Amino acid sequence: MIGYIGLGVGIIAAVALGYLIGRIPRTKKEEEIIASAQEEAERLKRERILEARQEIQEMREEFEARTKRREEELARMEERILQREDRLGKKSTYLERIEDSLRADEEELQRLKEEGERLLAEEKAQLARISGWTEKEAQEHLLKLVETESQRFFSRKVEEVERRAKEEAQQRAARILATAVQRYAGEYIEENAVSSVPLPSEEFKGRIIGREGRNIRTFEALTGVELLVDDTPEMVVLSSFHPLRREVARLALTRLIEDGRIHPAQIEEKVQRAKARLADQIREEGRKAAFDLGLDLHPELTALLGRLKYRTSYGQNQLAHSVEVAWIAKMIAEELGIDAVSAKRAGLLHDIGKAVDHEVEGPHALIGADLARRYGEKSVVVHAIAAHHEDVDPESVLDVIIQAADTLSAARPGARHETFERYIQRLKDLEALCRSFPAVQEAYALQAGREVRVMVHPDRASDEVAAKLAYDIARAIEEELNYPGEIKVNVIRQTQFTQSAK
Structure with missing residues (x-):
């Protein structure tokens, strides 16, 4: 297209140039220039014509190539369509064969069903003749058998579920308790019934006793605590099972020793101040305990809580x-x-x-x-x-x-302790209670009273009686004895036969 335009422009330019040249009078030099221009115009015209022909040829070749590619693509599409039609034809034939096969299977199934119903009716009639039961009676018998078997099956399942639930509950409870105990790391605390008060020197023992013992009598009367002055160097002992009184006495005696003046009037004053100071300490202990736990308590409850500091x-x-x-x-x-x-x-x-x-x-x-x-x-x-x-x-x-x-x-071990005499008496009471049952031969308290092992007469108690005896002993311990924690009752029944080979 561009070649055609260039050719037209060249022709028009040549014609216009020839026209102008023909009308203008020319000299020789001008004629030479005009001739040269005409030659140049002819050359340009030939070049443009040649370029136009080449471009036309290229366009023709490109068009022919596109046409050929399109024809090839159409041929391939036609081939694919023919192949698809062929596959669809084969599938149609295959589906027809399947349909024929299904129809034949359906007819065979119907025939087998009718044959099965006929045979089942014959079997029912034969069973009725052999057993002497009607169909309804046979159904009732089978239902009873199924019901009985189902009851046994579900009873076993229920027992298994209950057993598993108890085991899981015990394991979970043990895990929760163990976690709580492990997470809390409390100190083991022991309290005594006496308090010791150090003295600056031995001469204070005489001051504490006073003339004819009036100071020590006044002190003991005001505090309710026994003041022991013995040969222990530079120390006196306060003895009382009442922790509050013992603490008041300790505070008062400490102040008296610091002051140095010890006489009945001074003793009375120091005891009163010690009681007031102890009351403040009690309230502070209660507030501290509540604060450590992040709790806000009534002031009276706080004061009562602090008093437990001096209770064991x-x-x-x-x-x-x-x-x-x-x-x-x-x-x-x-x-x-x-x-x-x-x-x-x-x-x-x-x-x-x-x-x-x-x-x-x-x-x-x-x-x-x-x-x-x-x-x-x-x-x-x-x-x-x-x-x-x-x-x-x-x-x-x-x-x-x-x-x-x-x-x-x-x-928990170490949390509490008791006197040796009370501990021994508790074990004796436990063994005596177990021996009070007629079938018991001997009883032994083990593990600091946490377990009692009971031996029974084998001729007086069967295995069932021994199991019942363990329950009865456990209930009797709960009702009649006071004990920390829990006590495991272990009943043992053993039969032994001995012969000698001569």
């Missing part, structure tokens, strides 16, 4: 025990997904009744529950306090958690 049970400090129970109860509650704050409050206050049980009659659990109710604790916390020794029946999971935490804190 089997040598275990009651305030430390209450804090420990609170932590263990919190951990168990978190494991079970219930309110951990209520568990801490109930655990901390569960023995609050021991702070006033010498002033109020009744079990300390019920006294503590009444105090907690009086000072605004929630009903669930109050009931957990009342139920931790089963003075009332447990009603919630929190009640059981406090019981478990209290037992864990009291029963």
Whole structure:
């Protein structure tokens, strides 16, 4: 196309140039220029014509190539269509054969079904003739057999599920308790019934005794504590099973020794100041325990809680025990997904009744529950306090958690101790209780009273009686004895035959 345009432009230019040249008078030089221009125009015209022809040829070749490619593509498409038609024809033939086969199978199945129904009817008739039962009677008999077998099967399944559930529950409970005990690393606390007070010199012993013993008599009368002055160098001993009195006496005597003036009037003043100071210490101990647990208690409950600092049970400090129970109860509650704050409050206050049980009659659990109710604790916390020794029946999971935490804190090794005489008497009482049963031959307390092994007369007790005896002994121990933790009852029945070979 461009070649055609160039050719046209060249021709027009040549004609115009020839026309102009023909009309203008020319000199020789001009004629030479004109001739040269005409030659150049002819040359350009030939070049343009040649380029146009070449371009036309290229366009023709390109068009022919495109046409050929299109024809080849159409041929391939036609071949694919023919192949697809061939495949569809084969599939149609195959489907027709399958349809014929299915029709034949359906006819055969119908024939077999009719044959089966005929044979089943013949078998039923033959069974009825042989057994003498009608079809309905046979169905009822089979249903009874199936029902009986199903009952046995499901009974075994139910027993298996119950057994597995108990095992899993025991494992989970043991894991929760073990986790709570491991997470709480409390100290073992032991308390004594005496306190020692150091003296600057031996001459203070004479001052403490006073003229004709008036100072020591005044001191003992005001404090209710026995003051022992013996040969121990530079030391006197305060003896009392009442921790509060012993602490008042220790504070007062320490102040008297620091002051140096020891006479009845001064003793009375120091004792009064010691009581006031101890009251402040008690409130501070209660506030500290509540603060460590992140609890906000009524001021009266805080003061009563602090008094437990100077109260012991089997040598275990009651305030430390209450804090420990609170932590263990919190951990168990978190494991079970219930309110951990209520568990801490109930655990901390569960023995609050021991702070006033010498002033109020009744079990300390019920006294503590009444105090907690009086000072605004929630009903669930109050009931957990009342139920931790089963003075009332447990009603919630929190009640059981406090019981478990209290037992864990009291029963772990080293938490409590008792006098040797009381320990021996407890073991003797345990063995005597077991021997009181007629079929028992001998009983032995083991593992510091945590287990009792009972030997029975084999001729008086069968295996079933021995199993019942273990239950009866365990219940009798629960009802008649006081003991920390739990006691395992192990009943053994053994029959032995001996002969001599001569």
